[in-house]
Amino acid sequence: MTSFPDLDATPVLVVDTDVLERNLTRMARSADARGLHLRPHVKTHKCVEIARRQLAAGARGLTVATVSEAEVFADAGADDLFVAYPLWVDAARGARLRALAARVRLTVGVESTAGVRALTAHAGTGVGVLVEIDSGHHRTGVPPERAGAVAAAARDEDLEVLGVFTFPGHSYGPGVPPVAAAEESVALAAAAASLRAVGIEPAVISGGSSPTVMIETPTEATELRPGVYVFGDAQQLELEAITEQDLALTALATVVSARGDVVVLDAGSKILGADRASWATGYGRILGTPDARIVALSEHHATVQWPGHTSPPALGERVRVVPNHACNAVNLVDELVAVSGDAVVGKWPVAARGCTT
């Protein structure tokens, strides 16, 4: 088991740069082969070094979740940013959006007439918009057939309406990705038709989640916005969106307690995150031991049931834990340790860690 002798403390998050590069290249090529622009969601890694690699691999711009994430990546030189969120814009946020729009190509999400009016009232008309539609996740976004009404309201406020976007987050369930991908495709086509019905030709029709993005190309889509594909995680593995060879992010952990087939690691929810979907088989996975299960998780303890057919690691041994949800794990640390094989090749700051506003 890889032990990373250069690292003298656990738990830390480690990125396998060889796997990372493979993941980046594969997604870039896949989008290219389908004639789609790739605008990866950087909320997964929050890391300038990785965003630069995504742009170098052909990404047309970056997706962010918050204005403060946009500020970090603009500071790092990104020049085309989409805030994929139905921002509520008040005076303070409006001022920040104006400042951003003065230096980058900036697009934000809208999903209500009231939201459109708050945006123009406080941020002016220098920001492009995409109308968010609900393709089945039932979180934010209007029904596809109502996208035209929101788009028309934005046009009436002199905003540039670029098109529509959705996040098929309901893809996160065993067996569900193909269904969600099909629903996304129908919804995006309906939303595009809804814009055309009010005289707006959508230049951008944007979709994609990591579980669905390789399955099917949404009808009429122009752009994909996957996030987790850079690292993979235990959720993607259990959804069969990836295989173990695609896992680039792990928490290096040490065995601190061992009794029979049960070991306790020093990696808990403060390095892995506390995510556990109803369908997940545990609180994460152990790299190289697919049958081990993390049966309990506290802030600084992972209790692991080791499979009977292999010997569990001994006290003081190191193992690599795959978080359930990469995005929340990365947001817990100030830096990622970049490795190649057993060697540390860099420390990458998580520049947008904690950027919630």
Place this chain on the structure above:
Amino acid sequence: MTSFPDLDATPVLVVDTDVLERNLTRMARSADARGLHLRPHVKTHKCVEIARRQLAAGARGLTVATVSEAEVFADAGADDLFVAYPLWVDAARGARLRALAARVRLTVGVESTAGVRALTAHAGTGVGVLVEIDSGHHRTGVPPERAGAVAAAARDEDLEVLGVFTFPGHSYGPGVPPVAAAEESVALAAAAASLRAVGIEPAVISGGSSPTVMIETPTEATELRPGVYVFGDAQQLELEAITEQDLALTALATVVSARGDVVVLDAGSKILGADRASWATGYGRILGTPDARIVALSEHHATVQWPGHTSPPALGERVRVVPNHACNAVNLVDELVAVSGDAVVGKWPVAARGCTT
């Protein structure tokens, strides 16, 4: 609903300093009335300002989870620290423990003979130890009757054995706290007897979790180590360990989407944490609206089902969300906004945020 006009961005974590002081005082008085020392666990708040208030209210020292937390609080002037964790000590961690022990009174947890030997091999004998016992949580710690064997091994290595400790974490379940408190009491007494049987009189017999700490005084206990009591959280509320009036920590959030009785807030798992125990009724609670339920949580969205008998907040309105687990929420931010009523009275750095090692 309190809107904090001084705060120009959401989501942020807000601490009601009046409630905080009440919580600190109540616990300090309760411990004092029972003749117990209070050594609060600072992993909950990771905040020097709050630790100072705990010490001013009579705490005998602080409990931490990691060596890096100990380093932060030692830097801030704390002089008596207990690392309540069965550390695996290698050369690097041993050097850090030696440096700490040279400037503070330092105690650490042990639960195996191998762990004791690794500690002395790398950190020497300047660190005191408490033997961790399992009082029913089944995470780390030896069975109570085996505490004496670990204690004797530590004594044989010339370590100062101060006593025993446990964390009755199995108290986290509806109706369970009284049972867990009783089991803790029996286990601590048995562990103390086990030490006496090898000729060691325990000076410290340490227990306590926030759900159990007010219920029953463990037989023979000398010390309590609650953490969450400073803030309370939705878990403590649902366990009936506290009432809504005891909640000091909330995430100030804005409504970004509203449809009928369902509203979506901008506070997701990146400010609240993703904790959701199997028995929890949702992903957190809404302060002042006990019947509202957070039915879904993404990184930047909380989907809230508002109760039919009250009007849901409108787009752009602010609400306060109570995290399920205060410790993981605080660890997501760089600072806590301290308020009194509707006024901001300070910004408190989360000095030990991300201190996992």
